[in-house]
Amino acid sequence: MLRRSPSAPPLGFATRQLQPIEVDEPIRSRTTPLHLSAGFPFDGFDDAAEHFRTGDGYSYTRVANPTITAVERRIAALEGGAEAVLVGSGQAAIAVALLGLVGAGGHVLAGASLYEGTRGLLLDDLARLGVATDFVAGSDPDAWRAAVRPETRVVLVEAIPNPRNDLVDIRAIADVAHEHGIALVVDATLATPYLLRPIEHGADVVVHSASKFLAGQGSVLGGAIVDAGTFDAERSGHLYPHLVAPSRGGGPSRVERHGPLARIAHLRDGVAVRLGPTISPLNAFLVGQGLETLSLRVERQSANALAIATFLDAHPSVASVDYSGLPSSPYRALADRYLPRGQGSVFACTLHGGQAAARRLIDALALFTPMTHLGDVRSLILHPRTTSHTQRTDAELAAAGIGPGTLRLSIGIEDVDDLVRDLERGLAAATA
Ligand SMILES: Cc1ncc(COP(=O)(O)O)c(C=O)c1O
Incomplete structure (x- = not known):
């Protein structure tokens, strides 16, 4: 890149501050190199034009960045997907x-x-853009089938619903979506690809808050979209005309350019690049570091969570525990089928003593951090009714099983005996 002739007059101080520095030794970094750069220089006029013609290579970090690409590939591989797009948050x-996938006049x-x-995004923001949403409880295929409308473009579920662990039968719901050629999107944040890979059960798109388990340390936000790479234009092109129509200017369509990867190509180059929720390469790097220990953390967190859910379930001050790993859980059969490696580590527990007991418990805990976050290596606790769920009516809270005494726990990797002792102390304070 240094094009200056050795005989050229010396550069001024300010210019020298800005000249590129080249390091000649071949460097093989053990970790994924962090390319903390807004963009990447073209190698002259023709290279710039070639990049814009083919899309190959790197130009600007909102479009692509080698650090972000490396982490996207890791996530896609762990999920068993074809491609992933990393963005700035799970939201x-x-x-x-x-x-x-859905536009004005469409339905989720x-x-x-x-x-x-997600609920707020659907009910407040997408509704304002002309996208309607209906909600279906449970997994009965007939109930899902009956709710599909001609305008339905997305079926959306969570792999482990937050916070009640009321699991759904992903395969049964995928089959209903596919009868109509509709995409099934699964938010697998609480499951992680270590416990459950929704694409293996029929999901077309998987989303994650990478801020949670994927990063693990609670230091950064990130989000991932993973696509199965199975877009079938014959079957579904009429539902997603933006993927089969010629591009603006009359060029080839997404399907002509990307085949079964048309959907993720549109999410990446169309939606993410245009709306611009780019993840910082530094945050992508830290998500990548977290991924290297995902299995160990999630295994430990699930084992700790099962022990704590079992302890809470047997405690006289606790009215109920919503953890699908408990033998008494109505979702145990689904957990056996979908979560054989562990049932995750975020769940709800309801105290007999209502909100007053919940307050006393949270304020008495020393090891659990009261925090609106989950999937961290440290154990966290939240009272949904006075925090995350304040926008819900009493009837909606009752339907969601969020009572005055309901707490959401996110179990970390600490020594489980310490966590149980902390909860024993909290429960003693709650009932005092
Ligand atoms: C299941 C689920 N999906 C998505 C999100 C949003 O993720 P983020 O906070 O990274 O935007 C969260 C956050 O708690 C979540 O629990």
């Missing part, structure tokens, strides 16, 4: 996935048990 991942069919941010 951005859900928004990009939905906006790439969603599971009744959804993360509050």
